[in-house]
Amino acid sequence: MIKLKLLLLMGSLSIAPTSFALTLDQAIDAALDHESQLKLSQLNLAQGQAMLQQAKQQYGLNVNLVGQYGHEKVVTPQGVYVPTEGSRNFHGAELQFDYPLYTFGRYRTGVNAAKMQMAAREQAMAGQSSGTILQTVKVYCHVLKQQALLDLKIQMRSNLKQSLYEAERRFKVGMITRADLAQVQAQYAQGIADVVSVQSNLKIAQTQFNLVTGQVAQDLKQIANLPTIPANVETALRQLEQHPLLRQAQYEQQAAQQQYRLSKLELKPMLMLNSRAGVQD
Template sequence: MSRTTHSRRLLLGVALMYSAAPVQAETLREALVKAYTTNPTITGERAALRATDENVPIARASGLPSVNATGSYTENVLVASNNFASPARQAQGGANVTVPIYTGGLVRNSVAAAKTRVEGGRAALRGTESDLFTSVVGAYMDVIRDEAIAGLNTQNVRVLDVNLQASRDRFQVGDLTRTDVAQSEARLALARAQLQSAQAQLISSRESYIRLVGTPAGTLETPPTLPHLPASPQIAVSVALDNNPFLLAAAKESDATRYDVGVARSNRLPRLSAVGGGSYYNYLGSTGFGSGIQSSGTAAQGGLSLSVPLFQGGRPAAQVRQAEALQGRAIENVTATERNVIAQARSAYAVWRSSEQVIQSSETAVNANKLSLEGVRAENSVGTRTILDILNAEQELLNSQVTLVTARRDAYVAGFALLAAMGQAEARDLGLDGGVLYDPVANYDRVHHKIWDFDSDGEPAAIATRTAQSPAQDASVAVQRDPLLDTPVDRNPALTTGKDAPSRQ
């Protein structure tokens, strides 16, 4: 790992670790820790890696001695009358030992393939972590965005409702026309529909948050700044090609298939083993006195066993061709994964840069629309603007604020996705320490040399938390109090009444 990459990971971890939050507010780091420890996707992937670890002792077992014991008891129910040497009953027992000496490369290649796939599984687990964290960041920012949008729309409905009442009052005294009232009614109905959509989206985002993190969102703190994002897509791609975990996993799988070809080729090579055994028999006193047959005895034997396959119906050749074809597929999968990684890095960079520019433009638009709304209201007070002009100006301000909130969410999520594509958004990069980090090497070190046939880890228990007891989410949001937006659109008293109203000139 380069010093620059290590520094970026350290800074990202520090940024998440020290993001200050008010009391009872959940930070992004806390959400990531919850998902890391309780999300079933990541806990399931860890279990899958532990299963992959067991392929190493399974492959190694083929090269270790094997011991078998046999026993039998026979009762001869019917014995020929002229067969004096046949006992009425007998018991036998024996033990055999087989020590593989040469297996044509089967064991060596099988163990090498299993070890390589363990390394690939660790990289895939890193990729799963990265994907999970990217999803959590997306869900976290979705809730923040949708709460803001729902709050803006709630305030808009409240303002338009007050405005409609004021418009009706002014219509009663003849200062406005029925058209002005209808325009206010239409805009309020549209605002209520937009609020319903925003509330539904907020509920959906909060439920997605529970699905990923395991607990309701509550109050979410503004996330920390993402440090040291790349200066160009070329830099992003270069780092991604070196560090992306899914690309590393695909490369390890390709390496493992080379050993699979060696395993297949071993099926047409000789096998040599050392064999030995002993046996014991006892006729249990059923041979009769004077029969000349010993009632019990022992025997032992040892030697070498050589098996040379001469013809197997073409099976070994088919297995070799199959393994080579699978190797070809794995090689192509590396290329496909590389293409995907490059596309992800470039796309995330483009979305991130575009969203940053949208943020700047939207901030300008919000400020300009606020000035515009103030100006239109002032002009309405002297009769040069209509209610519709005010409603349009207020709607443009609302739209620009929604665009700004959305762009901020998109920029952050795209920036984190860019770090994920570059292989810099995993648990070791985010400062999720304090005893929660999962060490995939520990289980491998524990099991890869075990040879006891009666070992077990016991019945597994669920690790991930269930969400069935979580309450159904609603769309409640904190009341927003932007002084400008909180002022009714039709805030001016009637200038005059009847036919002399400016709106009727």
């Protein structure tokens, strides 16, 4: 019976899932897949691509096939010298070709406006990704910080417990007063309270990590390589000019200017080539 229990225990241990430590890069990848706003930005980017294709095809060759079928009945009023009455069915088909020969800049302006909107959506997606990565780094480091603080507070509580044990022994032999013992007891109680407080903060940090990445922050690896920062303020300002949110605003401004120009061009005439070919019975 004992051997059977040991075999079952060994089997359960062998099939138990192996847990791996989560790295910062893995947490960032998980956050990018988990972020709902980033998925919305991807849909907006696809919409911008469709709008660009629509702008390119708006002033192209337009081909339509029109068909008709009808029934006609003729009734002659009274008093007509040669009355004619009867009914007939008729049908026909017509192929229509419309092509703008000259749009007075409508085509070029519309395509440019769509391109600027497309670029703005791309920068918006890049900005959303940057924000998600930054938020992931913050919650990842916050969990590591609280875990380190918890380890430190537990060690301090252990030291205070040892100090309390020694203080009680000294008090029993009369080496310290009751006031000294009470002071050590208060320090030990404060150490216990600090551990409980840091444990609560760690739970909050782990919950925030789960909200951002969708992963459980049980075992996080220490960050091996810290990101580089600009050496001076001038370099930082130059990099700031390439920030996705700033470039998004610039592209949106250019798109609005192109759209305003397109609205003015809509008031001008347009040279069209229209051709029709059809049969009717």
